[in-house]
Amino acid sequence: MKFSALFSLLLSPFKWLRKIRGFRLVYTPLLAIVLFTSVMGVILGTLHLQEKTQQESALFRELSFAKQRIQLRFANNLDALTTINREIAASEDQVKLKQIAYEQANDLVRNNHEIIKIISLNEKIQYLWTVPLSNAKADSSRKNPNDQLTNEGLASTVELSRVTSRAAFSQFISLNSLDDDPLANERKVVFWQVVPNFVGGEIVGYLAALYTAQGVLEVVPAELKAHYRFTLLADNEKVLAMSSDRGIPKRAFSNQTSLDIGVLSPNLTLRIDTYPPPTNLTFRMLIGVVIGLCAFVIWSLWSVLKQMQVRQEAEANLRTETSFRSAMENSTPIGIRAHDMQKRITYVNRAFCEMTGWSAKELVGLTPPFPFWPDARREELAEKMNRALKSEVISKTGIEGVILRRDGSQIQTRTFIAPLINEKGKQTGWVTSLIDISEPKKIREELAASQERFITVLEGLDAAVSVVDLETDALLFANRFYRENFGDDSKGHFKLAGDSNNLETLHDLAEDLQDSPPGIPTPFLYQESESEEIQLEDGNKWYEVRRRFIPWVDGHLAQLLIATDITMRKEADELSRQQEERMQFTSRLTTMGEMASSLAHELNQPLSAISNYCMGVAKRLDGHIDPALNKEILPALEKASEQAHRAATIIQRIRGFVKRSEPQRKSVSITEIINDAVGLVEIEAHRHRLSITSDLAENLPEINIDPVLILQVLVNLLKNALDSVREAYPLSSRWSAPPVKISADLDTSTFPAMLRIRVTDAGGGIPVAVIERMFEPFFSTKSDGMGMGLNICRSVIESHHGRLWASNIMDSEQTKLTGCTFTILLPLESPDSKARVE
Incomplete structure (x- = not known):
């Protein structure tokens, strides 16, 4: 004991060293990768910041250059307008004066896109001439709604120039777009510049130039507008003009500056935006490569760690699985045996040994035919086994067979066979499992016989018997009479059930019973409905229908319906009713015939007497009264006698007709x-x-x-x-x-x-x-x-x-x-x- 403790104490430092070495081997590369990634991130961030600073400096330079160009243009325009005023003031020949000033103004408008027109005014603010010359007829025929806006702005600017005695700018004027003006978008925002003309310290006139905000941006060189977007803004950040309507990304750089275009000018801001966004392909590729390498190394290290963990877990799982399989094979009642490729038994579990009565030592190594096969069925069982082993499809139903126990008794079995595959994917044999089906087979045979007797009785009935699932409307059972008269679906069942609205009610009932707690009361399910007499719409057949709810074998609610054909009974009842009505009609007709005969007999004598009396009176009166009265009375008496005779004839004819004699x-x-x-x-x-x-x-x-x-x-x-x-x-x-x-x-x-x-x-x-x-x-x-x-x-x-x-x-x-x-x-x-x- 002392030696072993001393040996363990000596080995403990080596264990700690092994642990530290394992820690170093695993985590040192990870720390190096993290440190390398951090340093590269700092370097890349510094480069990116430096590049951003350079881009912002370049942006500021381009903005300053554009600002200088615009300011220089406005200064040149002011000098040109002042020169024109000076020419006007120095010349004495008014015609020549007007021609020179007009040509200079026309050149100024033609060479400067930001100026729309130039107007010359006298000291009383009256128009002298306009460049370019407008169409007087067109102006007189229609009114431009923008003229009032520009005139008002011009008047206020002239007044400001007169008060201050210097050049002045107007406020920005937003014009309405006109359909017939092709330059409407470019002249949407305009403003005036008014330059006074002094002679001897007195103002003798004014030159007014109308600028467009979009034209001011035309001063910026085209190569700058190709890389940047320039925007003119007012004090309230209102956009006056834009060099391009192409959108800029969110990461674009932007800068702006104020434009001082004159002493009395409104505040005007020039903004510059970059597009497309500033990118550096080399920088991004470097970032991608560094990140990719770091990710690959981390993934490799992580894969090694996972493989080590998986290997340790696999070893532990293998030990657990082996123990579990041994316990399961020893506890299951299913017999399991394994065969190699020569069909030799290589393994049997305890249940198989108990099933056959032989021990594992006696069974391992045996080849077909096996001693647990009955002698009379060895060839049959050997053929079944060979056919199953050669088949590539695994049978899900198994193979029925017989095992002869060591004590001589036999049991019915069902065998399932599956190929045994090793870790290389190669088949090394087969595994078979046997189930004792002696008792279930006996019960199944008894149930089959009982089912056959029951089906025979139902098939022999002269009534339709059907069972329908109330959840899926599927026909679960139908006897011969139902199939012959209604087919193989559930439509006939629901026709016999009555009103079509009952189908929805039955579905609701089935759903309620399905959602209800288990334990449906038996009296409710087996309560039989009263018999109903149903006549089908597509025929003249009548059925006496009885139905009830029953739980089907799968636990779902179903409806049983028994329909008996009562068409012949209905027809007999209808014939009986019709015969009774005929007898009633015959009785009434017979009574009417007897009454007609009696009336004819009783009325014939009074009618004959009336006819005779009328004819007798006519004969007595003939020749004994006034001829005028004779013409009136005698015809009337003759007609009365004739009608009495006619009435008697009608009665005789009706009497003969009632007696069914032929008409006369x-x-x-x-x-x-x-x-x-x-x-x-x-x-x-x-x-x-x-x-x-x-x-x-x-x-x-x-x-x-x-x-x-x-x-x-x-x-x-x-x-x-x-x-x-x-x-x-x-x-x-x-x-x-x-x-x-x-x-x-x-x-x-x-x-x-x-x-x-x-x-x-x-x-x-x-x-x-x-x-x-x-x-x-x-x-x-x-x-x-x-x-x-x-x-x-x-x-x-x-x-x-x-x-x-x-x-x-x-x-x-x-x-x-x-x-x-x-x-x-x-x-x-x-x-x-x-x-x-x-």
């Missing part, structure tokens, strides 16, 4: 029947202040009909037309109501041609709902009507093998009903007569 046809003229019908109805029409007109075609042939029944049909139609007009027009305005029109002609649009009779009124027409049922028995729109008139009329016409229908009349705009027309088509020859002829 004879060849008659339809014109006489129509005239008789009009004559019978005209009395009632006149009583209601209405009229009836006839429009009968000429030479209408006689037709074989029952005149009494046809007359009764026409009378009924005319009365209905009068009732329609009477309802449409009040009593006070019936004098203007159109008459009821009855017409007869031949309809040649059919073959053979038929007799066409039309009764037209100008009433309110017939509603569409009424016109579809108006010929049904016992259907009436009148409060006191029995609903048999039009039905009997159609039956009479159809018994004559004709047709009867009604159609409304619309106004010209097709928006309002203006009447109705009843049309009768009768064959010119009856089918019975044709048969007899043949």
